Amino acid sequence: MDFSIIGLSIRDKRVYEALLAIPNSSLRAIAETTNINRGSVYESIKSLRAAGLVNSVTQGKQLRYRAEDPAVLTEILHEKQQALQVANQQLDQYIVRLRTANKIAETRHMAAFYEGDEGLANILRDILSTCRLQKVNLYRVISSPRVSRYLYNNFPNFSRERAKRNLRVRVLRYAKPLRITTGLADSRYLAGPKLDDGCYTILYASKMAIITLDKYNSMHGVIIDNASLASVQTRLFDIAWQGASEG
Incomplete structure (x- = not known):
């Protein structure tokens, strides 16, 4: 242990x-x-x-x-788990209180930039935390097989953690996935040439993340925190989803 x-x-x-x-x-x-x-x-x-x-x-x-x-170790671990659950609830309340006290507007434009495996893991963690805080149970992805190959390097259990939180995902693809998909995931396929431009888009709650892979296999990502932008892109995604094939 x-x-x-x-x-x-x-x-x-x-x-x-x-x-x-x-x-x-x-x-x-x-x-x-x-x-x-x-x-x-x-x-x-x-x-x-x-x-x-x-x-x-x-x-x-x-x-x-x-x-x-x-x-006694079992009891200590159980106490730690209970304390973490309480701390998690208090943290959510604390974050809401800080945002309210500092008058952080929903319409603000904020972008955060990430690179490398750990940067992408931070984006994945933000998906989980943002969806939890904003009580969202579905997010959307326009996938890239090239990006997917590296996306989960530093968070290999992301899909399992997502499913454990009952967080669904809809994925628009140009080609068959390279990874085995887990539960609570729906896929549809876009018409047209099976191109993979190394660009992976994630729409979740009030945010949009874009992850790119260059010719040197270097990963870069940006999270844009803008509810209006995320809403427009989500509506466009849903239109494309309705016209996409299921396999």
């Missing part, structure tokens, strides 16, 4: 496992067992005690330490 998930380090994990193997140990015994200096062992024990994974007993004049049952 990765202890960082519950806010602890690899060193903390080694100390905890040593205490499970040798209950009621002194700092010196733990240090000798783990080959970690006593000062660092003491810091780990403080962290483990705060997490509820270690307690102490006094034997004679000496303080000894012992690990709690590993089942």
Whole structure:
């Protein structure tokens, strides 16, 4: 298990496992067992005690330490998950409050530019967060097989995460997809030559993202936050969708 998930380090994990193997140990015994200096062992024990994974007993004049049952890890992880759910709700409220306080208008024109795999992953994350905040359950894509080949490099589970959130997507294509599509995805095919110009367009909520791939396979993307522009492009997409074939 990765202890960082519950806010602890690899060193903390080694100390905890040593205490499970040798209950009621002194700092010196733990240090000798783990080959970690006593000062660092003491810091780990403080962290483990705060997490509820270690307690102490006094034997004679000496303080000894012992690990709690590993089942406690399940409870700690459950508490973290509940705290994250609450934090997620509070974050949504905080974002709405900030936008209201700063009078961020829906008609503003704002563009953000991205490049590379991580930049594209940020665009995908923005799709999920924007659709959640604006309570949108459908977005639209004009696809490019060339872009699709690289789009998910740093977010390979995007489609699974999208489906888990019940977020549907409609995709207009010029050619068959290179990736296997997951649930809640509908595709139609545009008439005309099967051209792939390396341009991938995403229409979601009040935003439009455009991702391009140049001849050197360098990826660039832009998110345009403009409700009016997104609305016009969405209407054009829907007209094209009605005239597109289903396969």
